[in-house]
Amino acid sequence: MTLSRRTVLAGTGALVLAFSLAPARAQTETGKGEGPRKRGLPGSLDDTPRLDSWIRVGPDGAVTVLTGKAELGQGLKTALLQIAAEELKAPLTRLSLVTADTGRTADEGYTAASHSVQDSGTAIRHAAAQVRALLIAEAAGRLGVPAERLRAEDGAVLGPGGARIGYGDLVTDALLTAEAQTASSLTPAAEYAVLGRPVPRIDIPAKVTGGAAYIQDLRPPGLLHARVVRPPSYGAVLIEVDAAAVERLPGVVKVVRDGTFLGVVAEGEWTAIKAMRRLAASARWRETASLPDAAALPDALRALPSRDSTILERGAAGGAGTVVEGTFTRPYLAHGSIGPSCAIAEWQDGGVTVWSHSQGVFPLRRALAGLLHLPHDKVRCIHAEGAGCYGQNGADDAAADAALLARAVPGRPVRVQWMREQEHAWEPFGPGMVASVRAAVTPDGRVADWTHEVWSPSHMMRPGPPGALLAAREIAEPFPPAPPVALAQPEGGGDRNAIPLYAFPNARVVHHFLPEMPLRGSSMRSLGGYLNVMAIESTVDDLARAAGWDPVAFRLRHLTDARAGAVVEAAAKRFGWGRGPARAGRGFAFARYKNLEAYCAVAVEVAVDRETGRVGIERVVAAVDTGEVVNPDGVANQIEGGILQAASWTLFERVAFDRTRVTSVDWSAYPILRFSAVPRSVEVHIVAQPDQPFLGVAEAAQGPAGAALANAIRDATGYRLRDLPLTAGRIKAALGA
Amino acid sequence: MTSMILNGERRAVRAAPDTPLLYVLREEFGLNAAKYGCGLGQCGACTVVIDGEAVFSCVTPVMLAENRQVTTLEGLGTAEAPGPLQRAFIDAQAAQCGYCIPGMMMRAHALLTRDPDASDAAIRAELEPHLCRCGTHMRILRAIRRAADAMRPRSTAEAGR
Amino acid sequence: MRTRRVIAGIGIFGLAAAGAALALAWQPEIAPVPPPAPASFDPALVRRGADLALVGDCRTCHTAPNGAAFTGGLPLPTPFGTLYSTNITPDPETGIGRWSEAAFARALRKGVDREGRHLYPAFPYDHYSATSDDDVRALYAFFMTRPAIAATPPPNELPFPLNIRLTLAGWKLLFLRPRDLAPDPTKDAVWHRGRYLVEGLGHCGACHSPRNLLGAEVVSRAYEGGEAEGWRAYALGAASRAPVPWDEAALTQYLREGFHPLHGVARGPMAPVVENLAEVPREEVVAMARYLASLGAGSGTATPPLAPSSGPGQAPQSAGIQAAIEGAGTDLYAATCAACHEGGRPPPFGGVSLALSTAISGESPRNLVNVILEGLPARGGTGQPIMPGFGAVLTDAQVASLAAGLRRRFGGGAPWPDLEPAIREARAARRLAARPAASMTR
Numbered sequence A: 001m002t003l004s005r006r007t008v009l010a011g012t013g014a015l016v017l018a019f020s021l022a023p024a025r026a027q028t029e030t031g032k033g034e035g036p037r038k039r040g041l042p043g044s045l046d047d048t049p050r051l052d053s054w055i056r057v058g059p060d061g062a063v064t065v066l067t068g069k070a071e072l073g074q075g076l077k078t079a080l081l082q083i084a085a086e087e088l089k090a091p092l093t094r095l096s097l098v099t100a101d102t103g104r105t106a107d108e109g110y111t112a113a114s115h116s117v118q119d120s121g122t123a124i125r126h127a128a129a130q131v132r133a134l135l136i137a138e139a140a141g142r143l144g145v146p147a148e149r150l151r152a153e154d155g156a157v158l159g160p161g162g163a164r165i166g167y168g169d170l171v172t173d174a175l176l177t178a179e180a181q182t183a184s185s186l187t188p189a190a191e192y193a194v195l196g197r198p199v200p201r202i203d204i205p206a207k208v209t210g211g212a213a214y215i216q217d218l219r220p221p222g223l224l225h226a227r228v229v230r231p232p233s234y235g236a237v238l239i240e241v242d243a244a245a246v247e248r249l250p251g252v253v254k255v256v257r258d259g260t261f262l263g264v265v266a267e268g269e270w271t272a273i274k275a276m277r278r279l280a281a282s283a284r285w286r287e288t289a290s291l292p293d294a295a296a297l298p299d300a301l302r303a304l305p306s307r308d309s310t311i312l313e314r315g316a317a318g319g320a321g322t323v324v325e326g327t328f329t330r331p332y333l334a335h336g337s338i339g340p341s342c343a344i345a346e347w348q349d350g351g352v353t354v355w356s357h358s359q360g361v362f363p364l365r366r367a368l369a370g371l372l373h374l375p376h377d378k379v380r381c382i383h384a385e386g387a388g389c390y391g392q393n394g395a396d397d398a399a400a401d402a403a404l405l406a407r408a409v410p411g412r413p414v415r416v417q418w419m420r421e422q423e424h425a426w427e428p429f430g431p432g433m434v435a436s437v438r439a440a441v442t443p444d445g446r447v448a449d450w451t452h453e454v455w456s457p458s459h460m461m462r463p464g465p466p467g468a469l470l471a472a473r474e475i476a477e478p479f480p481p482a483p484p485v486a487l488a489q490p491e492g493g494g495d496r497n498a499i500p501l502y503a504f505p506n507a508r509v510v511h512h513f514l515p516e517m518p519l520r521g522s523s524m525r526s527l528g529g530y531l532n533v534m535a536i537e538s539t540v541d542d543l544a545r546a547a548g549w550d551p552v553a554f555r556l557r558h559l560t561d562a563r564a565g566a567v568v569e570a571a572a573k574r575f576g577w578g579r580g581p582a583r584a585g586r587g588f589a590f591a592r593y594k595n596l597e598a599y600c601a602v603a604v605e606v607a608v609d610r611e612t613g614r615v616g617i618e619r620v621v622a623a624v625d626t627g628e629v630v631n632p633d634g635v636a637n638q639i640e641g642g643i644l645q646a647a648s649w650t651l652f653e654r655v656a657f658d659r660t661r662v663t664s665v666d667w668s669a670y671p672i673l674r675f676s677a678v679p680r681s682v683e684v685h686i687v688a689q690p691d692q693p694f695l696g697v698a699e700a701a702q703g704p705a706g707a708a709l710a711n712a713i714r715d716a717t718g719y720r721l722r723d724l725p726l727t728a729g730r731i732k733a734a735l736g737a
Numbered sequence B: 001m002t003s004m005i006l007n008g009e010r011r012a013v014r015a016a017p018d019t020p021l022l023y024v025l026r027e028e029f030g031l032n033a034a035k036y037g038c039g040l041g042q043c044g045a046c047t048v049v050i051d052g053e054a055v056f057s058c059v060t061p062v063m064l065a066e067n068r069q070v071t072t073l074e075g076l077g078t079a080e081a082p083g084p085l086q087r088a089f090i091d092a093q094a095a096q097c098g099y100c101i102p103g104m105m106m107r108a109h110a111l112l113t114r115d116p117d118a119s120d121a122a123i124r125a126e127l128e129p130h131l132c133r134c135g136t137h138m139r140i141l142r143a144i145r146r147a148a149d150a151m152r153p154r155s156t157a158e159a160g161r
Numbered sequence C: 001m002r003t004r005r006v007i008a009g010i011g012i013f014g015l016a017a018a019g020a021a022l023a024l025a026w027q028p029e030i031a032p033v034p035p036p037a038p039a040s041f042d043p044a045l046v047r048r049g050a051d052l053a054l055v056g057d058c059r060t061c062h063t064a065p066n067g068a069a070f071t072g073g074l075p076l077p078t079p080f081g082t083l084y085s086t087n088i089t090p091d092p093e094t095g096i097g098r099w100s101e102a103a104f105a106r107a108l109r110k111g112v113d114r115e116g117r118h119l120y121p122a123f124p125y126d127h128y129s130a131t132s133d134d135d136v137r138a139l140y141a142f143f144m145t146r147p148a149i150a151a152t153p154p155p156n157e158l159p160f161p162l163n164i165r166l167t168l169a170g171w172k173l174l175f176l177r178p179r180d181l182a183p184d185p186t187k188d189a190v191w192h193r194g195r196y197l198v199e200g201l202g203h204c205g206a207c208h209s210p211r212n213l214l215g216a217e218v219v220s221r222a223y224e225g226g227e228a229e230g231w232r233a234y235a236l237g238a239a240s241r242a243p244v245p246w247d248e249a250a251l252t253q254y255l256r257e258g259f260h261p262l263h264g265v266a267r268g269p270m271a272p273v274v275e276n277l278a279e280v281p282r283e284e285v286v287a288m289a290r291y292l293a294s295l296g297a298g299s300g301t302a303t304p305p306l307a308p309s310s311g312p313g314q315a316p317q318s319a320g321i322q323a324a325i326e327g328a329g330t331d332l333y334a335a336t337c338a339a340c341h342e343g344g345r346p347p348p349f350g351g352v353s354l355a356l357s358t359a360i361s362g363e364s365p366r367n368l369v370n371v372i373l374e375g376l377p378a379r380g381g382t383g384q385p386i387m388p389g390f391g392a393v394l395t396d397a398q399v400a401s402l403a404a405g406l407r408r409r410f411g412g413g414a415p416w417p418d419l420e421p422a423i424r425e426a427r428a429a430r431r432l433a434a435r436p437a438a439s440m441t442r
């Protein structure tokens, strides 16, 4: 144990945080409270029931669909438009979409946790169906024909004798102000024209032709460029800086300093960068060595004070059999968006408008209002697409930077973009974690005992509270750190997916929530699910081996959920499980994301070079059941992406730090998967469930893909490695000569 | 004062000669495709083609582009009239967030121009300098393969597989 | 490392010498043996052999890009054609599965394969000849316990008469000499171990010594610098031109970690060498470093810059690592190199201060030109320095002026006379393996 509570507390103003052990707020990852639904309405309609909050029809028949969720590169826009077009019976080309904007859309919290189609898609679907019904009713009145004899098609209501009234002619000011009803007449799956089809994504043409597609591409008139100078390490204090010299540089508009917060506004982007470098070079800081020994991170985590809860207690402990046990660890992982965080802010009339690729513009507005001491209605946050987002990266922090810098130059929009090194050093990482599993299997292949313990800092440090924003901790009058949230079961945070889906008669799962965090952390795709699934699926594999069972058959006999079984069988069959070249390693893994969302099974074949420890991924086959599918190609794209991202986490990634600083501040020092490690082939098979509800899919593959890869490496080498990442060096070391 | 031939048109450049080409393209010419990803030549997001060669515009001072043919993704077509490579990326739905894609496409463009019969292995090797965080790699490879097939005269396309 | 120039000129000479050397030329076949069972080897011996194989860089030459380890097929381009390394896995048909230990030892020390054919000296048996019986046995145990993989390398592409292996006998007659490794009473055991490894399996001189017209190392000028695959292998010891003289500690770090803050990063053909040595027991590398350090300190006089302080006031690397270069204007160096190389960020991930660069102070411009053109490309998912290459945007004239300018500014030496040809050659050999070692975050 090298990190004492004292040293953690010593760095005052440090981001190394300590908290009173007050109970965490029961909060879900989307920012919505757990609890009974208010109105019993489907999806986000329950919070925002007015139909025109979701669907608007112009006099020309053009339809605007509104969502409080954001496009993060997951294809959400297209999916939501497909849903709306299907239920409205309007052509896709007549539909446009407005995404998260505190000035215009419903508050749907964070776009997170693979909830978007479930929350917003469900709301839009019902709202669209009800709008269709209202339009038909309106037409019935006008035509004097009973509604049953009318139908909607192609943006119009059609009646007997060739009667046809376009939506634009039917809509009235008051028509769509109605509140949603509990029941909607939804289109049956058999009649789908747009839903369930691989509709090409609407955002791709602009992205592959140089259209303005990202927040980085917005250029409002009068735009100024800004850069911040972040401290060299957590909690570092700015002692002095030569602001005047930099302010004299041609093209520099202003140097802004507030406590340790430091930035520069300039007319041009390159000027801003050069000015930032000058500022950085003249800045002197006081730093505190507050980080644990990176090499002993798992021990440091386990030694932190914890709030323990038993999240599963089933049967009796101590069932006899062959014991398999081990402790799995993962380092801090970076989101590493390819485009660093960016925001634009403009002050006008004592208020501020901020464009941000935040995952939650409404919570961001709360945080910024607090930070800037403004009433909520003086802050407007508008989502603009950024580079891929896999959880809370620096987006919200950049928004705060922009707001603070723009305040110094009211009337002109200010664009801030982080440098790569700032993104790598300051984004909130996916936390380091430890999970240990002990299990026993009987000679006839039954799991007789199962204990899983997981240690994890919070995976939910998003704004809302201003103190969650970096700049709010740096200014002269800083805000207190945001309290760490322990996300509650059944979705869970660090304990996400810690409860095995398998029907083990005797099982116990304990979550050790760690309110202190050595490094800045927050949510990253699948949260604790990645390591927990890794721990469960590795152990299940070893149990099967110990009992002499085929790992797929062993899983199937412990699964009682028929959909789970179907996905496992589909992946095994498509992969040709049980056949294969003798020298390759094969691995299988399965999980249902959060035990609530999409089911996903993955089979992987690898070749391990025994001399170097390098892993070549030959083949990946995945099967997924995501309930009703809005866009099969979109689902496949998400699963493929999840597989490759998980391969990168599993084989290569680790945030590096010394006792003071994060040292992995670029792609040299934080390597991720490059093309030389890309699998030879990846196949995704969708197990169709057309009459089931939508299930979140964006994070379904990470756990099973990582675990299947680890199992394949185990199969190829004969060694079970439990400390991530499974680098060539570690594999080589395990193999010896 | 330098000038370059940008997507086929001679353009004067006002920026100081040491300004990285990336910022000149984005600010002075209002182009979007070349992206800032790292500024260090480590990710490929900023890749453009100069005289047929893929280069990182983030580390290339604009003075080195003097009098040269600079091609950006905008030079390969438009959303309304996409070029063959762009068409292939749309058809293959080869993007998630898409931020890395323009750089990848420019390097692929340089490769296929040089070697329309580039093998799968050659395409993979060529793309090694490029990062994609969304994991779109399989689709990117598929799209480039598709584009190569579409761009190749029929006879070689059949003979070459 | 590989010595691709070695066979230059062999042919002309060899044919003439062949007759005279006939006695030496004829070598008997050594009878095939049934492939020994892997389990018959002592695991400790196998482990020992694994380390020695790393020192000998066996895998580096006997593995094709993306090929399975030790299955051969790596092309070794030479001025006269291309050689391909052989399959040294214990596959009975295509590998060395039927080789007895005696056959293995003869190949290693005398450059003759089991069937009695002479091997091209790209295989550095002139160094490997120093290997002790015990070490040969360990190496044999190691190779015989590798997975047997059937793989046949492409046939060598050599014109007549170079394709006549008998010509090699003449070469051997002239140049294959036992190494004199007599004990030196003034030196300690570590030094002796180091000499044994450096002169023998490590075959450092194969690259770092000049060669004569017939491609043999010039023994009298050992370690005065040589060539490898289009790279300059710097002079070691007394002839070294490193701005800061090497010492044992620096050599140890460099050989094990692939970089040293005062010398920079191993690249080109040196990259796989340090990659291999990283896995060798530390004391073996320390021994090599001690011996190499004893060869002399060179003439470097640069004052090592102060190590970056870790105390207050250090420039924040997370605020943008690159330095602000004022008024770069059209100064090529300031606009392209300085941002990283004057960024003050420590190696291996930051650019080394060019005042410390042997590429600039050294006797040949070739390495500098190689790096300017190709950079240090990213390779695989490992932590490594990445430098963008500028070959695509710099004209030859610009490369020349940049290289000459760097030499003036940082090198301290006379202008290079051979800059233009170096650029031409480097361009011709584009996409050289300018890679850094695969991983520097071990």
Ligand code: FES
Residues within 6 Å of the ligand: B035, B036, B037, B038, B039, B040, B041, B042, B043, B044, B045, B046, B047, B056, B057, B058, B059
């Ligand atoms: S932005 Fe140029 S290589 Fe990353």
Ligand code: FES
Residues within 6 Å of the ligand: A073, A338, A387, A388, B095, B096, B097, B098, B099, B100, B101, B131, B132, B133, B134, B135, B136
């Ligand atoms: S598609 Fe998002 S980074 Fe490649």
